[in-house]
Amino acid sequence: MAQANIIDTKLRLVFETGLDQKGKPIHKSKTYSSVKQSATADQLFTVGQAVASLSNYPLVALNRNDSFDIVG
Template identity: 90%
Template sequence: MAQANIIDTKLRLVFETGLDEQGKPIHKSKTYSSLKQSATPDQLYAVGQAVATLSNYPLAALNRNDSFDIVG
């Protein structure tokens, strides 16, 4: 049976930096790599909120991205 082994966890902060000609939001992101794989959603949310306070732009989204190796 195949197994998935987590190899990397990243936190992506998405900021709204303005509006385009049609009035749609423009987003820019910053990704932080090599996070603890055991980090809980609450911990990542707290870190994301703290880092976002250092930006001039409002935080639009926080994303957790996990990468896995699939082995047989």
């Protein structure tokens, strides 16, 4: 049976930086690597909010990206 072993966790913050010519929002993201794999959603949310408060742009999304090795 195959197993998934977590190898990396990243936190991605997505900001709205303005509007395009059609009035649609423009999003830019910043990714932070080497996040503790044991971090909870609440912990990541708190850190993301704190980091976003240093930006001039509003935060529109926080994403947790986990990478796995699949072994048989």
